[in-house]
Amino acid sequence: MQGYIIVCSTNIHNSTEFINLSNALAAFSTILDWSIDLTDSDKVLRLVTSRDITLALIVELEQLGIECNSMGTFTNNLRKY
Secondary structure (H helix, E strand, O other): EEEEEEEEEOOOHHHHHHHHHHHHOOOOOOOOEEEEEEEOOOOOEEEEEEOOOOOHHHHHHHHOOOOOEEEEEEEEOOOOO
C-alpha cells in the first residue's frame, strides 16, 4: 500500500499550540503517525499518512492560528503500518 510522508515547518511555541495541533491532527483519520521536532528552528512536523492531505492540513492549522508550510510530500511504502 502506498502512503505519504509529509514534512512541514510550523510556528508551534507553547503547550497550548501543541495541544491544538494534536487535536487537529486527531481529526484526520488518514494520519497513521506524526511527530514534531520542537528543538528545530523550523519546528518540523512530520506525518505518515495514507493519503496526501497536505493542503487540507495547511488550511485546518491556519484556522487555528498555526502556520504550516510544506517542506515536501514524499511517497512511502506502508507495509510497516
